[in-house]
Amino acid sequence: xxxxxxxxxxxxRAPSGExxxxxxxxxxxxxxxxxxxxxxxxxxxxSGICYLYVPHTTAGVIINENADPDVAADMEAALAxxxxxxxxxxxxxxxxxxxxxxxxxxxxxxxxxxxGQLELGRWQGIFFCEFxxxxxxxxxxxxxxx
Numbered sequence: 724x725x726x727x728x729x730x731x732x733x734x735x736r737a738p739s740g741e742x743x744x745x746x747x748x749x750x751x752x753x754x755x756x757x758x759x760x761x762x763x764x765x766x767x768x769x770s771g772i773c774y775l776y777v778p779h780t781t782a783g784v785i786i787n788e789n790a791d792p793d794v795a796a797d798m799e800a801a802l803a804x805x806x807x808x809x810x811x812x813x814x815x816x817x818x819x820x821x822x823x824x825x826x827x828x829x830x831x832x833x834x835x836x837x838x839g840q841l842e843l844g845r846w847q848g849i850f851f852c853e854f855x856x857x858x859x860x861x862x863x864x865x866x867x868x869x
Contacts, residue, residue: 781855789848
């Protein structure tokens with residue numbers, strides 16, 4: 724029978740916090756890569772996972788190309804064509820398209836941390852996706868060491 728062993732080390736806490744995001748348009752993909760990378764760097768975690776979560780029903784988060792700003796603009800335009808603002812929705816607030824777009828892109832993302840940095844691909848960045856702005860929003864960040 725195995726018996727649990729105890730360690731004199733205190734358990735490691737997962738650094739967490741949030742980033743305040745101020746959007747300027749009703750629909751906007753805002754690059755937040757640098758802010759998230761700074762939180763990871765400041766945490767001192769060398770290897771682990773960075774969890775991102777948006778606690779809103781009309782905003783989300785994605786990882787996509789950030790080298791060319793036209794990609795974000797194209798995504799905004801494509802989502803507008805796919806889910807038009809005025810399509811006879813029943814929701815009384817007039818922002819059903821925002822809820823649908825959020826459901827499509829999602830409200831969370833996970834990124835590995837290696838060498839104290841986010842393990843993003845060469846062209847990848849993190850985008851906060853606003854679909855019912857302009858507003859001040861929150862992006863929750865939790866950094867979990869290995």
